[in-house]
Amino acid sequence: MKSTKSVEPLFTSFEIGELKLENRFVMAPMTRKFSPNGIPGSNVAEYYRRRAENGVGLIITEGTLIEHPAAGAEPDVPHFYGEEALNGWAQVVKEVHEAGGKIAPQIWHTGMAREKKNFPDSDVNPIGPSGINLTGEKVSEPLSVEEIQELIQAYANAASNAKKLGFDAVEIHGAHGYLIDQFFWDVTNKRTDEYGGDLVSRTRFAVDVIKAVRQAVGPNFTIIFRFSQWKVTDYNFKLAKTPDELKIFLQPLSEAGVDIFHASTRRFWKPEFEESDLNLAGWARKITGKPAITVGSVGLDSEIMNLFTEGKGGQPADIDNLIDRLEREEFDLVAVGRALLADPAWVAKIREGNTEELRSFTKEALNILK
Numbered sequence: 001m002k003s004t005k006s007v008e009p010l011f012t013s014f015e016i017g018e019l020k021l022e023n024r025f026v027m028a029p030m031t032r033k034f035s036p037n038g039i040p041g042s043n044v045a046e047y048y049r050r051r052a053e054n055g056v057g058l059i060i061t062e063g064t065l066i067e068h069p070a071a072g073a074e075p076d077v078p079h080f081y082g083e084e085a086l087n088g089w090a091q092v093v094k095e096v097h098e099a100g101g102k103i104a105p106q107i108w109h110t111g112m113a114r115e116k117k118n119f120p121d122s123d124v125n126p127i128g129p130s131g132i133n134l135t136g137e138k139v140s141e142p143l144s145v146e147e148i149q150e151l152i153q154a155y156a157n158a159a160s161n162a163k164k165l166g167f168d169a170v171e172i173h174g175a176h177g178y179l180i181d182q183f184f185w186d187v188t189n190k191r192t193d194e195y196g197g198d199l200v201s202r203t204r205f206a207v208d209v210i211k212a213v214r215q216a217v218g219p220n221f222t223i224i225f226r227f228s229q230w231k232v233t234d235y236n237f238k239l240a241k242t243p244d245e246l247k248i249f250l251q252p253l254s255e256a257g258v259d260i261f262h263a264s265t266r267r268f269w270k271p272e273f274e275e276s277d278l279n280l281a282g283w284a285r286k287i288t289g290k291p292a293i294t295v296g297s298v299g300l301d302s303e304i305m306n307l308f309t310e311g312k313g314g315q316p317a318d319i320d321n322l323i324d325r326l327e328r329e330e331f332d333l334v335a336v337g338r339a340l341l342a343d344p345a346w347v348a349k350i351r352e353g354n355t356e357e358l359r360s361f362t363k364e365a366l367n368i369l370k
């Protein structure tokens with residue numbers, strides 16, 4: 001892989017509120033399931049430390065579960081509550097900071113994506129705005145307003161714990177068809193109260209979560225909000241089909257207190273709408289005026305599904321297009337996922353120009369411990 005562009009723009013500093021980063025690289029959140037009983041151990045701390053040692057500006061952790069009995073959809077996903085789990089995260093923060101990095105937890109509830117078959121000892125039903133799963137099937141009762149308020153408080157508690165543990169920011173997971181996104185989507189949200197209705201009304205739950213998180217962490221602690229158009233059951237779905245609809249959707253979230261929008265796409269180079277070359281992060285930045293993180297197959301030649309459907313892809317690719325877009329101020333930060341999973345020294349190699357040494361992403365990398 002050869003690049004014709006200077007990488008210097010990627011290694012300029014970035015600052016917002018109390019968050020100060022040495023470069024524009026972010027480690028994307030990637031579910032790993034290496035925390036038995038929800039407790040992150042020394043291997044988790046070492047995994048994140050290695051990325052910090054190699055120059056990642058900001059690490060966003062894998063999704064961590066807020067305190068709710070139906071929050072998780074898979075065993076061994078880390079918790080973000082309880083003394084033992086929080087002690088584990090305190091060690092992660094300590095090691096990342098010792099290595100010179102910054103870190104934010106992603107706080108998460110899977111909602112109707114939870115499958116009871118993965119929890120044979122649990123009789124807890126999945127929960128969602130209307131009890132409707134991602135395929136449109138009603139499988140449980142709608143959440144009551146009281147239950148919604150309890151969930152909002154659980155997000156706030158997780159964010160408060162993040163600040164107490166010394167994390168540098170917090171990311172709220174509002175993407176991919178999980179709980180918060182289920183409130184956004186008219187397939188899974190059929191409510192007729194204040195938490196349902198038109199697109200603006202369907203942002204109400206997220207707005208209340210963001211406001212509660214802001215109150216819990218104070219005015220200068222950075223809140224990142226991850227959103228997407230696509231769902232885990234429909235990669236081609238668009239919640240907002242036009243820039244005007246995207247504005248209607250994002251404006252309430254921005255006004256509620258989001259500092260940075262993390263726009264989840266599968267290919268960063270794809271325009272979001274026909275009338276412009278801007279990707280989803282570019283549109284989020286243009287509409288809200290807030291900093292944006294782009295993501296989606298950065299540093300690789302294809303998105304992840306090609307590896308499983310066609311048995312190819314995952315080879316290192318140049319980042320000239322990425323640098324061009326950053327220089328045009330289309331977005332502010334760049335999240336790297338699979339490339340960093342396969343190669344913890346990816347950022348250092350980019351900085352030093354050792355691109356011929358970059359590792360390919362393989363299926364085996366999905367099971368990597370370090």
